[in-house]
Amino acid sequence: MQLTNQSYQIQGVNVLDIADEFGLPLYVYDADKIIEKIDALRSAFDGVNLKVKYAAKALTNLSILKLMQLQGIDVEVVSVNEARLALMAGFAPEQVMYTPSGNAWPEIQEALELGVQLNADNLPLLEQIGQTYGDRYPVALRINPSLLDGGMAKIQVGHENSKFGIPNQYNAQIRAIATKYGIPIIGLHVHTGSDFKDSNTFLKIADVLFEMAADYPDLQFIDFGSGFKVAYREGDYFTDLPDLGAKVSAAFRSFCDRYGREVQLCFEPGKLLVSESGHLLVGVNVVKENPTRTFVQVNSGLNHLIRPMMYDAWHTILNVSNPTGTEKSYDVVGYICETDTFAADRQLPEVRPGDVLSLENAGAYGFSMASNYNTRERPAEVLVYEGKPYLIRQRETFEDLIRGQVDIFSEKLRVKSEMLEQTLLHQ
Template sequence: MQLSGQQYQIQGLNVLDICQQFGTPLYVYDADVIIRQINNLKSAFNTVPLRIKFACKALTNISVLKLMQTQGIGIDAVSVAEARQALLAGFKPKDITFTSNGVDFSEIQEAVELGVSINVDNLPTLELFGKIFGNTVPCCIRLKPNIRAGGNAKIQVGHEHSKFGIPLAQLPDVHTLVTKYNIVINGLHIHTGSDILDPEAFIQGANVLFTVAKEFPDLAFIDFGGGFKVGYKKGDKTTNMPDLGEKLSAAFKEFCKDYGRELEMWFEPGKYLVSECGVLFVKANQVKQTPSITFVQVNSGLNHLIRPMMYDAYHEIVNVSNPAGELKTYDVVGYICETDTLGSDRQLNEVRADDVLALLNAGAYGFTMSSQYNARFRPAEVLVYKGEARLIRERETMEDILRNQILLDF
């Protein structure tokens, strides 16, 4: 979203016109930003055989998935339903990886029946996998590298106490199961967390994988996960992709030389591809002045964007209706019957009732983590593609709230 003259635009479209057409609250995604981020990643790793698997839990709208598919990337799914969405969007089974965590084994079996690649992250599942499939279906294993990296503690997933991955200390048990059931291990995977700024965290994880990989002769790929840092505030530092690409690619090529053949390098970015593409537009219901704070109360809240409450995440807020107004200080809060502060102590151009505010960097883990809490409707979604704003999800209605409920006759 860019300020052009006295109006904010997405691909040349006035955002207020988009909000007028589709109403608020409203998620709007810029396809050009998604394509830009994909190309940035491809460019940074253009000297190695690269496969990008979009971590679709970040944004699962099937039109967005279809856009990803047209750009030649794959999907990392964390449920069979996500895998099925990807298939509906046009992905082939071979382009989808199912990375489960603690699921019932029937879900693994269903994923195998769909033909998608399997990533296993615990010993009991690996043993069941071996018993049932033997050497007929290959799988990847997810390792826990004992690295603490990333932003909020809730999104650090590679450390010793994380529930994710097989600890390195259990590698002998992995080999026992692989030998016992003749399991074909075709990939190794780690994911240490989200919002990782320091390239050395990736290099550290890579070194773990390179060491372990020498114990597995049938590898086709190594998956380095995702977690690249994106900017939320002006001046925020982000992952230096060219620097990371140069360092990690050099290390990977040296490893492949030692391994004896060339493998594929996989990444599974989520937030990096879609965070910056998304804007949540909300309307100011009223401006509430108190002796100490001025609240802007909007027609949205934690039911539509839970990240500020769950992760203490920062989203820049802009008054798109009054970009030239006098700067004043506000707390922007939601309409949920819970404390749902979307932004505190924010300098905004003067906000008036019915003004439209934009919450930036809302493309990742926005709609996908939304709910019907307080019996509120989830918002519509719009994709701006080639200069046209197109509806990709209708706003919910009362029928959606009541769907699947059963009213008993007492």
Template structure:
């Protein structure tokens, strides 16, 4: 594992340029181990929600550590295959996609997780009980930091409402569907076990009432990680003890062992990632000071989209005693703020700024807005530094454009 003190940000910036995403492979492995320890005593299966970070090398690292994968598009599924996953290790959880995509997933042999009554009906009409399926249930539980990252409440687009259980069962019986799993995901950044246990118990009730052939219960994820000092995080040890207890009680009442699934994304990769950017300009205005850097919301949209807090460090001047208050802003022609009112060591043009918790939903949500290039990605693992994505060039910007004569 590395820290800001020994990561060598100046050397990395010199070697790979800026902006650049840097990932700590051993931090990812540490998070995987935390989950296995927390839920020891169950038949646990971890599925990486790869939408958080879809670099094939990161997916290969997950596979190396015995972690299966959850995808939400066929493009992610093809990346998972490139990373070495077998189709049966890939769970496909679509949301409002064309049925042709579902058909492609079936033909590929992916595990199907269906999230609407119309899709369930069409799947039954087309395939009957030829394939095992999972059902995504909306448990009507509000969880997560904000509405933008809460997915299990009554007004969410995700999943089949728990109140439609009888309609679900009618379709299942009509087509003799082979339901082997139940799934729920309440949302990101829940802080205690109450939320996930309440959702689990709703799935347990459905299982007892309608689904005697269940092989697994998938409780999603949403574990809270730290974004700042003294930040409230999910107590994984405490959560694990409480979930293991209720889950094993369920299995005992059910009469056989059932697999316990989770599908973490942010929890596995967020803290592993750093976005290194360079200070282009330090501007002292009468009202406030700005550090303008060579990146923006096109590379890390979370602060502007979710009001997300990311700690920012001056990697070129970690221990400077003279400090000033700054806003760290991007180079995009929009209001583009990475961090507001940050007390940092005095910063000068050319300093390398380090944005933490950049592993999840950083590069994966990056764009070419303002026709800017997307950054390079680097993995540090077993003491070696690996370039795992090249920085884009003008050729990448133009390669799919068709320039016509006018």
């Protein structure tokens, strides 16, 4: 988003015009930014057989998935409904990597029947596949490399105490199950978390995977998952993609030489591709002066963007409608009946009731983690594509919130009301 003639624009479209057309609160995504990130990742790994798989859980809107499909990348999903959505978006089953994490066996069977690729997260699942299907389904393995790195504890998931993946120390057990049932092992994969500070973590992961690969002669790919760091504010560190690409590509080419043939190098970025594209536009309801601080109360909350409360995540906030006002310190808070803080002690141009604020870097794990808490509707979503804003999800209504609820007490309440009326008539 850039400042031009005192107005914030996305692809030349004034954000206030988008807010007026579609209402607030509103998620707005910039398609050009998504394409830019895809191109940057590909450029960083030029010269190797790279496959990019979009981690759909970051933002699952059908139009976003179709944009990814148009850009020629595959998709990684974690539920059978995400798999269905990917197929609806036009991905072929073999382009969909399904990675369950403790999912129920019937769901996993349903996904296999859709024809998608399976990434096994635990030994009992590998055993169940062998018992049920024998050698019918090729399987990739999600490995826990027992490495602690990345951002805050909640997003460090590659260490030995994490629920994710099969510990690399269990390689002998994996091989025993695969050999027993003849299960083809076609890929090795890791899920290590987010916000790695440098390339060395990826190289450590590579060492683990490359060592294991020697025991699996039929591999088609090595999948590094993600872990890329994006910048959330001025001066914030971020993953140096060219440096990462050069170092990991060199290590990968050396591995392929030792392995005896070329396999595919895969990454599964979610946040990297969509985070910077997203803007959550909110309206200011109240500016509330307290003795110790001033609260800006907006028409959104943790029900629409939970990352600040769940992960202590920083999101830059822009006063779209008064960008040149005198700066003051504010706590920007939501309308949810909980402690619901987007930002504390934040310096913003003077905020007035009715102003429009934009929470930046809201493309990843924003709408996809939204809820209906406090019986609130989820916002609409808009994609700016080729210089034009398109509605890609309608705003929810009260009718959407109660759809599916079943009333079992209407008759009892009617009878009780009639009995009360009769009692009053006879008094």
